[in-house]
Amino acid sequence: MEEIPVMDGLMLQSSQVDEMGSERADAGLPAGGHGGDCPPTPWAGPVHPCTSWYSLRAWLPGWASQARQAQQRLGMIREPFKADHPSQPADHTLVSPPVDPLPPRHEAERGRNGLSTSPLVACAIVLALLYLAREVLVPVALAAMLSLLIAPLVRRLRRLGLPATPAVLTAVGSLCAGVAALTVMLAVQLVDMTASLPQYESSIRAKVATVKELTVDRLDSLQGTAGRLFKHLSEPERPAPGRGATSRLKTNPSGERVQVEVYQPPPTSLSVLTHLAASLWEPLATAGIVLIVMMFTLLEHESLRDRLLRLIGGHDLRASTEVLNDVGERLSRYFVSQFAVNFGVGAVVWLGLWTIDLPHAMLWGVLTALMRFVPYIGAMIATVPAVLLGAAVEPGWTLMLMTLATFAVIEVLAAQVVEPLLYGHSTGLSPLSVVIATIFWSALWGPVGLLLATPLTLCLLVAGRYVPSLKFLDILLGDGPSLTRPQRFYQRTLSGDAHDLIAQARTYLKKKSFASYCDNILLPALQLAARDHELGLITPEQSQRMQKVVVDVISALDGSPRRRRQRHEAHTVLDLSSPGVALRRQREAEMGRWQGPLSVPTSSLNLCIGQGSIGDELMTELLTRALRDAGLDARHMSVTDADEVPPEARTESVARVFIQSGESQAATQTLVLQLQQDLPQASLIQVQLPAWVTGQATHSPAPPGVMVVESFRDAVSCALETGPAQRGSKARD
Template sequence: MSSPASDVPATSAGQRAVVIVAAGTVLALLYVGREVLVPVVLAFFLSLLLAPWVRLYRRLGLGHGLSVLVAVIAFVVIGTGLASMMGSQVVHMARGLPQYEATIRGKVTTLREMTLGRFEIMQGEVGKVINQAEGTLPAAPSAPEHPSASPESPASEAGSVHRPTTPMEVMTRVLSTAWIPLQTAGIVLVVLVFVLLEQESLRDRFIRLAGGSDLRATTAAINDAGARLSRFFLSTFSVNFGVGVAIWLGLTVIGVPNAPLWGCLTAVLRFVPYVGVWMVAALVALFAAAVTPGWSLLVMTLVLYFVVELVVSQLVEPFLYGHTTGLSPLAVVVSAIFWSWLWGPVGLVMSTPLTLCLVVAGRHVEGLNLLNVLLGDAPALTMPQRFYQRALSGDAHEILAEARSFLKRKTFAAYGDSVLLPAMQLGRIDLMRGAISREQQNVLRDAVVKVVETLGHDRSRWSLRRMRPTVLDDASIGRRLRQMRVDVAGRWQGSLAVAPGTLVLCVGLGSVVDDLATEMLTRVLRDLHIDARHLAPDDFAAFDAEPHPEATPDAVSLAYVVSADATAERADCEAMSATLRQRMPGVRIVALLLPEPLVTTDAVVPLGADFDAVTRSLEEAAQQAIALFPADGAGLTPH
């Protein structure tokens, strides 16, 4: 009899097998049922495009059924008109192709002479050199023996191909060719009408099936999907229509024939992400090369497409909807390949909205969260998680790149509050669990030191100094950073002969995160031209053990006690505040209590009466210091 522990791997393996079989079954059903699923899905997507028009007609006083009928008829009329126009343009282009034959042959000959012709000449010269080196001459080619031509050609023996001659035969052949597209269009229209008529009922049924007991979550998912898809269809359709019109007018101006056809193709294929518009551009460029003997029309065509696409992608689309489809660029490309393989050209055009539906489902259904992580555009890791992961890998350069981007929008104190210190809390949790090795600790410490040293205001003083191995190699990150300032400014990080009330003490309680937070606060205050000094609890005894005749009495006006775990360090906080109050009775003492690990809300920790204020972040602590010092900088000491 197997133990429960031994059943766990089998169970997980069985679950993975079920997931694989289910995924394979779904793919098989999508592929086998594509003849039915493609028209139905296309009808649902078209209903999202026509739904705003139906609501508009209903607000104008038309009934629901009449509004649907008007919207569908207008859609059919516009679609039929565009299809007829494109068909006539194709026929016109086909009739004009023979007159471009001479131009095409001339340009093919020119290209051959410029490429293969030169290669053949070079090959012939190389062959002569090789033959001369070998001392042989090429043998004269013998005249080929041509067999006598048969009096009867094979074509005459094969017989003539039967071509329809009667009107009935012509009509039958046309209908057999157009039957499948007409059948698909009919299914789409029928399903579209009933989807628009039963839109509210379908939504209620979906809510009942998806989560009748949790109406809030299901409604949020439906609203999210509807808003994203409607925004995608309306904005993309509007932009693509405008691009098609711009290409139509531009090609007409530069003289490319059949400009309406190319404009419509551009508008349709632009639904294919990234490559659709350039496929049409290449086709139009080839056609332009066949129209005129020169190459100027081809160049102007490519320039037109490049300018229009550049303006639309960089100016118009960000202004309208900011590329907020919710999909990553890689997901868009992969989805286009996948859906085109599964459903052909229609799947290629519908790839983005189909994938967007999967992302929305993954965002609101816990079991499908994998789809949101793989296909969505939201970062897979938070900024503190990315900082911690890259610091464990020793990748300080990537951390600095993200930090500089962050600092363009916010302050160094905000970076410490929202990124660096939460990342160190993650490291503290791993350290408490014993999940981080000594080597990883060293790599993490070196990376964080390099990042803070580079970003800090004081980096110009010692960033070029080579860091040599010292006894502080095993010290915490905060103490190593403080030692860099001590090496430059002296044991007490500056002169003790200062104006009264101009010093600010930042005292950590000794843990790794406490020391780093204290050093961060010190650097933030020094960036504000406030003379802040980073002290540890044992520095007070060291200060008393040495004579300091130059020290200014009452030099300290503000003192911070920094704790990253106020619940566990409450006694140490109160003891430090009592020490500071005894040594400096007139000093304002502020507690900086940072968020504790694995705690989502700020815990209310009662502190002793020696504290004058409590802050929860580096930014708030900096605001406390700014409020205590005059704006004109009187009493502030330079670095």
């Protein structure tokens, strides 16, 4: 029986091909094709090649998809025998087509991924658009920001009963009138100051001579022989006559040299006006575009809001409305606060300079208010000309120093006191992000970018806060913590930075208790470390470093004096045991074996018993310190300490016994039964920390007669409610 290779890896028996041909004949189709489509050929085989191919697709559905994919991958199969080539040899095989160097599967992947761009490419495209289209985007951005500033006035006019168009025209007209009045006032002040400058000429000459005497002349006198030698060596060599020298004299036809002098005619009034108009045309055109766009933005405020809601996400109006409200609230608060602060500072500067009798104090006050809208350098721009005028007015230096001191005091108070109170925390931007954003937008859009840097960056911050794909903007630009407090504690322990953790903990403990610090920061951080330790991600060196940092932090928060020898001893014990035992022995070294006197009043002791494991001992020591921080007399004991209790210890002194939820429920029940027999008068409290702290999915039920608490704060509250604190300290939350 003959095998016919139809495709690579697919062989058919000749009998199977004959059967397929007969079945096609029964179906009313010719055996050599499908419906007579195949051309006649002198091929003398059991079945035509087209019959083999179409029979495959018709009668072997399991191979149909594979054949279709192979056909797409390899291209159209060439017919080996044509009717116009009778000399083609008879063969029972299909000629394999040439293999495409790039399979269509890869082409499909390339076409599927061709439209997708990487984030870097998308970022480059956006930056290019921002830079190339700045002539259009700058006026639109200015109009949008000014519309946000005027929108509250328009809404107030609408509430008074004015229609939309008159309200917008009134608000815009008021803005233009204010700007025009301010411009006229500044122009008058500048003209007056320019006219008064000649009377200060003698004072200016004297100040320049004094400065020159103190700087340039002093440096010249300090130059010695070495300086003159260096000057002599640095002089360029004079070119030889006739070589390399270019004469500035021209010769007349007689050969005599004459000197040519270029004469510039005095400018006419028309040329001056033309030059002035050319200089003012671009800013005036930009101002006109901004004014027109701002008016239409205010007129179509509601329509634009609906369009933005639809673009942001019309399917989720709640989230879209929250985004727009957040942007509008932040920008409005920022603009109003900045406007109030800047003009308030300008008014104070005006009064201060008027008090010290500096001429044109109003001019410098208004200039200060306007320049403060330019971040970082605006105040310095306003300070320099006022200080120079103070130096020119009087022969002495008193007025100049008083002017400089006035600006310095006012700016320091505004930057350190007023601005943080009004809008220091209203934007949510970190100081570093504001600086970088200012540099970035200034490089893109020039001075206008310097003015709009903070508002535009604030919009990016809000977008990163609500758009998942832009979350990195919130992390990079926001002033919120990038890591949670437990994550930060864990990271600092990995790096061995105990000093930073101690500083952060002391700041936290100024308002919160040590129990709250353990519940919210320390215990979750230790659980993060435990998870990585179970996964084998922490090396022994890292584990030892982390234990040392934990001991150092908790020891520093105790408040008791520590000697260098005791700290060294604690670290030595830590290397041999666990952090909990090391911390306990630190307290025993200061307070005695039993961490305090044994002769105490009845029902005044709180025993915290650990069950021997490293985790239980650390949790027990932390709970002991939390109870002592609340003013309770707490002692840390282990199950092995019961045999060492001295005879003078009285059982009736114990009021409460705190037990950690150990790994073995049977051991916990045995310990509870033993305690109920030995200390029948004491209250038994079992601390079952939540699963996100301990890592245990569930906790076993507590034995009968045992109270259960789920946090250190609950344990402290339970101890304070069931009995008075011995030292009378009031527990913090």
